[in-house]
Amino acid sequence: MVFANRLDGAVAAESLASVLDDLGASGWQEATPDVSDEVLVRVFFPNSIPPSRVHTRVVETARGLQREGIFSTLPQLKVTAVEQHDWVGECRRGFRGVRVSRRLRVVPPWRVGIGRQSAAARPIEIVILPGMAFGTGLHETTRLCLRLMEKEMRGGERAADIGAGSGILSIAAIKLGARSVQAVELDAQAYENFRENLRLNRVGNRIRLFAGGLQDFIERRSLQHGFDLIVCNILFEKICPLLPYFRALVRRPTGATVILSGYLWTDRDNVMRHLESAGICRRAQKRLGDWGAVVGRLEP
Secondary structure (H helix, E strand, O other): OEEOOHHHHHHHHHHOHHHHHHHOOOEEEEEOOOOOOOEEEEEEOOOOOOHHHHHHHHHHHHHHHHHOOOOOOOOEOOOOOOOOOOHHHHHHHHOOOEEOOOOEEEEOHHHOOOOOOOOOOOOEEEEOOOOOOOOOOOOHHHHHHHHHHHHHOOOOOEEEEEOOOOOHHHHHHHHOOOOEEEEEEOOHHHHHHHHHHHHHHOOHHHEEEEEOOHHHHHHHOOOOOOEOEEEEEOOHHHHHHHHHHHHHHEOOOOOEEEEEEEEEHHHHHHHHHHHHHOOOEEEEEEEEOOEEEEEEEEOO
């Protein structure tokens, strides 16, 4: 797939990931040419999956996203046969980790402790086993969330991670001092990777995963204490319908800090209007590349 600009290419990872997973994709690789703003995304499928099926589903999804204003133009699609290869392994070997801040570092299991410094200067390592390069901390929205969590957290929080994905924010919350985390994830494709990452970080006893949507979570779980911190890193189009439910998550009587990422910086005024309507009072906003994240306060 060739996207006309870098922004469309970045959005593709979030917007098309579930479609590609459902179709049986075995790997994902992005190659951005230096000569233009175009972004080339290679997605690999087993030979047993008909190319026509992939082409039809991707075009249908991309057209829907274009109508919603998420993609500026449709990607160019080309299907070719390639030699059998361990594409997932290739993607994993290509992931060397990312330094999020002076204090936070995301690493794959095979790079834990590399370049280890003195105890005083040692970064907090969040160990993530890449699936298809999603949820590894490489995307700007994830780094924004992690940086804001680092700045806002004081320790001892009960945190909720809405749309937990690989578990990177849940794990970061514990390593930044949270007392416990309740992760909520609707996509069954993410569960195995989530649990594996908890095991790698040895934090499974302090993070609970609810497999389902936010409304189901609120209806089925007794929220006696509520949460001091709510984090959510998914596209804002998916966050927006969830905002009315956030108040049910808030700890009484102290309220909660809310950190949201996943919106385009150019759409920030519209995002702030939705937050205000949901009773979330903006405290700070941060930008990285074309993306934005916000810290707000929600009272019970």
